[in-house]
Amino acid sequence: MARLTRRELIHTGLGGLALLALGGCARPGSASGRFDDPGYTYRALTSGDRELVAAIGAVMLAGALPTDAAAHGVAMVQVVRGVDIAIDGLPPNVQSEIGQLFGMLRFPVTRAFAAGIWSSWENAGASAVSDFLARWRFSNVELFRSGYQALHQLLMASWYGNAASWARVGYPGPPAV
Amino acid sequence: MTTAIPDPIVEGLRRGWHVIDASAIDHDVNLEADAVIVGTGAGGGMTAEILSEAGLRVVMIEEGPLRSSSDFHMLEREAYPSLYQGSAARQTKDRGITILQGRNVGGSTTVNWTSSFRTPPETLAYWRDRYGLATYTPEFLAPWFELVERRLSIHPWDVSPNENNAVLRRGAQKLGIPTAVIPRNVKGCWNLGYCGLGCPTNAKQSMLVTTIPAALDRGAVLVHHARAEHFTLSGDDVSGLVCSALEASDQRNRPYQITVKARAYVAAGGAINTPALLLRSHMPNAHRRLGLRTFLHPVVLSAALMPEPVDGFSGAPQSIYSDHFLYTQPIDGPIGYKLEVPPIHPLLAAVTMTGFGTTGSARLAGLANTQVIIALMRDGFTFASQGGAVELRHDHTPQLDYEITPYVWDGMRRALLTMAEIQFAAGAKTVMPLHESAVPYRSWSEAKAAIAELPMEIMRCRVVSAHVMGGCAMGNDEHGAVIAGNGRHHSAGNLYVFDGSMFPTSLGVNPQLSIYAIVARNANELAASLTGRPLGRRIV
Numbered sequence: 001m002a003r004l005t006r007r008e009l010i011h012t013g014l015g016g017l018a019l020l021a022l023g024g025c026a027r028p029g030s031a032s033g034r035f036d037d038p039g040y041t042y043r044a045l046t047s048g049d050r051e052l053v054a055a056i057g058a059v060m061l062a063g064a065l066p067t068d069a070a071a072h073g074v075a076m077v078q079v080v081r082g083v084d085i086a087i088d089g090l091p092p093n094v095q096s097e098i099g100q101l102f103g104m105l106r107f108p109v110t111r112a113f114a115a116g117i118w119s120s121w122e123n124a125g126a127s128a129v130s131d132f133l134a135r136w137r138f139s140n141v142e143l144f145r146s147g148y149q150a151l152h153q154l155l156m157a158s159w160y161g162n163a164a165s166w167a168r169v170g171y172p173g174p175p176a177v
Numbered sequence: 178m179t180t181a182i183p184d185p186i187v188e189g190l191r192r193g194w195h196v197i198d199a200s201a202i203d204h205d206v207n208l209e210a211d212a213v214i215v216g217t218g219a220g221g222g223m224t225a226e227i228l229s230e231a232g233l234r235v236v237m238i239e240e241g242p243l244r245s246s247s248d249f250h251m252l253e254r255e256a257y258p259s260l261y262q263g264s265a266a267r268q269t270k271d272r273g274i275t276i277l278q279g280r281n282v283g284g285s286t287t288v289n290w291t292s293s294f295r296t297p298p299e300t301l302a303y304w305r306d307r308y309g310l311a312t313y314t315p316e317f318l319a320p321w322f323e324l325v326e327r328r329l330s331i332h333p334w335d336v337s338p339n340e341n342n343a344v345l346r347r348g349a350q351k352l353g354i355p356t357a358v359i360p361r362n363v364k365g366c367w368n369l370g371y372c373g374l375g376c377p378t379n380a381k382q383s384m385l386v387t388t389i390p391a392a393l394d395r396g397a398v399l400v401h402h403a404r405a406e407h408f409t410l411s412g413d414d415v416s417g418l419v420c421s422a423l424e425a426s427d428q429r430n431r432p433y434q435i436t437v438k439a440r441a442y443v444a445a446g447g448a449i450n451t452p453a454l455l456l457r458s459h460m461p462n463a464h465r466r467l468g469l470r471t472f473l474h475p476v477v478l479s480a481a482l483m484p485e486p487v488d489g490f491s492g493a494p495q496s497i498y499s500d501h502f503l504y505t506q507p508i509d510g511p512i513g514y515k516l517e518v519p520p521i522h523p524l525l526a527a528v529t530m531t532g533f534g535t536t537g538s539a540r541l542a543g544l545a546n547t548q549v550i551i552a553l554m555r556d557g558f559t560f561a562s563q564g565g566a567v568e569l570r571h572d573h574t575p576q577l578d579y580e581i582t583p584y585v586w587d588g589m590r591r592a593l594l595t596m597a598e599i600q601f602a603a604g605a606k607t608v609m610p611l612h613e614s615a616v617p618y619r620s621w622s623e624a625k626a627a628i629a630e631l632p633m634e635i636m637r638c639r640v641v642s643a644h645v646m647g648g649c650a651m652g653n654d655e656h657g658a659v660i661a662g663n664g665r666h667h668s669a670g671n672l673y674v675f676d677g678s679m680f681p682t683s684l685g686v687n688p689q690l691s692i693y694a695i696v697a698r699n700a701n702e703l704a705a706s707l708t709g710r711p712l713g714r715r716i717v
Contacts, residue, residue: 059533059534060533060534060537061533061534061538062533062534062535062538063534063535063536063537063538063539063542064537064538064541064542082254085254086258086264088427089257089258089264090263090264090266091263091428091574092427092428092429092572093570093572093574094263094266130534133533133534137533137613138613138614138637142271142272142635142636145636145637146272146636148636149272149636152528152533153266153528156524156527156528157254157257157524157527157528159527160253160523160524160526160527160528160541161252161253161254161523161524162254165523166523168542169523169541169542169543169544169545170486170542170543170544170545170546171490171522171523171544171545174250174251174252174371175251175369175491177182177251177367177369177377177378
């Protein structure tokens with residue numbers, strides 16, 4: 001993609017903001033129940049958010065999660081729950097920004113045009129999700145880069161704050177005191 | 178926890194300290210004092226000790242929680258949300274820089290990495306020349322530095338550096354770049370490496386375990402989970418402080434207020450929050466300087482994969498530094514930078530490292546063998562580096578609008594080159610600048626060529642900060658400063674700014690010791706004026 005001029009960037013950025021606002025109006029999708037976690041009450045994520053966090057998380061954290069299917073499933077529930085806890089600990093203004101980002105990614109029209117994901121998140125293929133992340137990561141539009149960075153931070157914080165991730169990276173955990 | 182490490186906070190509460198948890202009150206609270214201090218970090222803690230020691234009645238206001246060693250489990254997922262501003266993810270307005278800043282009783286001193294440097298003479302000379310701060314000489318400040326260094330057991334780290342620090346020293350040595358040992362504020366340090374998550378053994382001489390307990394023992398009052406909303410004004414002077422009680426869980430306002438009337442009002446909420454408090458209070462701001470010139474020492478990072486384990490999560494996080502690149506050019510020439518290393522714990526490492534999926538995971542799989550150097554840009558010494566501006570959002574919370582100028586980016590690119598060269602000299606197998614377009618490079622020549630081409634832009638190049646300074650610059654009124662050199666506000670005669678927001682430029686060193694010493698001096702002057710007794714040098 002050609003380098004955008006600053007002026008173009010501002011215009012695209014404003015268009016992006018409109019997309020965000022549109023997405024923010026979207027209502028949460030219907031619950032599928034995959035991440036209805038009986039031991040935990042979600043405070044920040046709607047059921048639709050949980051689907052997209054799981055779909056993006058599986059790709060963002062590929063190679064770090066257990067490969068065994070059952071263990072992978074358990075880890076994904078922990079990842080989604082960890083993202084909820086992480087968002088819940090953020091100041092109200094940041095929570096609302098993340099709410100707008102998730103709204104945009106949930107609402108089918110903005111999901112398709114901004115993220116290039118044409119199916120539901122539940123049915124999105126790993127390569128489509130990976131392409132979306134790579135596009136936002138290197139986008140010339142700051143809004144998309146910031147969206148990628150937010151997803152990266154939330155998912156990394158969720159998984160690597162979890163003791164289940166530590167053995168793989170050679171971290172022994174805190175010493176005994 | 179199996180052993181019983183004495184917890185000075187738990188013990189003090191048992192002794193009957195006057196501590197109010199505003200997240201649990203069910204009515205408004207009205208307090209009176211000689212001095213009310215907003216914020217309990219380096220500036221607020223030091224002030225509380227000095228004023229209470231002078232026999233003055235002190236109230237401390239803190240928006241964060243009261244946590245102590247019994248709560249410090251060395252777990253990132255617990256520490257960041259409970260002890261840091263914005264869960265350790267506070268960002269500048271354009272999201273280009275992530276800021277680590279404390280938010281708890283003890284402020285950033287509870288979670289900093291203990292590095293303690295005196296204000297560099299070059300920085301003081303610049304302040305004297307440009308801001309009319311005639312008394313700010315190394316000689317004038319020396320006794321105050323000595324005083325607080327003694328109080329907080331500040332001394333060069335006399336244990337071997339951990340491998341993460343040793344790599345910096347080894348690589349620099351190979352290239353003829355001088356390094357030195359960092360002085361730390363620790364007493365009986367266990368060398369665990371978890372300073373950033375709250376010291377579990379109370380070895381770190383933070384405000385939480387030193388000055389604040391001392392003030393509370395002398396009858397000072399601490400109100401935590403209370404956010405200072407604004408000062409009320411009467412004529413030019415401040416006539417009161419209004420605070421909101423906060424929910425412990427989500428930091429939202431509760432329907433109760435804490436109001437404090439005092440003879441003197443001390444703003445010590447740290448840079449960003451102190452200018453915001455003054456903005457919310459509509460303080461006279463004739464020169465329109467309030468909140469401006471806020472500096473960050475913006476940091477870029479370089480990660481090396483070493484052939485042997487580094488275990489950067491273990492051992493004193495910062496013990497070796499190099500100031501070489503602060504002095505290869507004049508202070509107002511191309512931007513200089515200080516070299517240090519950070520602790521490497523999995524959560525913070527994972528959010529800071531670049532990449533995702535199998536590539537990103539493979540990089541993190543090498544965590545135990547990963548060595549990281551950081552370069553801190555000395556911002557604020559030329560027209561091309563004016564820092565950022567603190568603004569208020571619609572909900573009156575602050576944000577920092579800080580644009581990284583081409584002048585600063587230039588230094589960042591040079592620093593990425595420097596760090597890669599040092600890491601290869603120390604034997605790194607690969608070096609990866611933390612930049613989305615960078616990959617692990619296998620040789621210095623490969624890295625050198627690639628770094629020269631990296632697009633230096635926000636949210637491509639990783640930029641972080643742990644040092645927020647300025648926004649209420651001290652200096653002569655005619656220079657447009659917000660406060661005088663003694664910390665007193667230029668229009669409100671009973672308002673004082675005693676924290677990192679007083680600095681007219683960045684420091685070029687980790688800020689805690691500069692805050693302690695300058696505040697110790699200024700708080701003693703305030704104590705003298707409130708008591709009518711001559712200025713002494715009072716700290717226990």
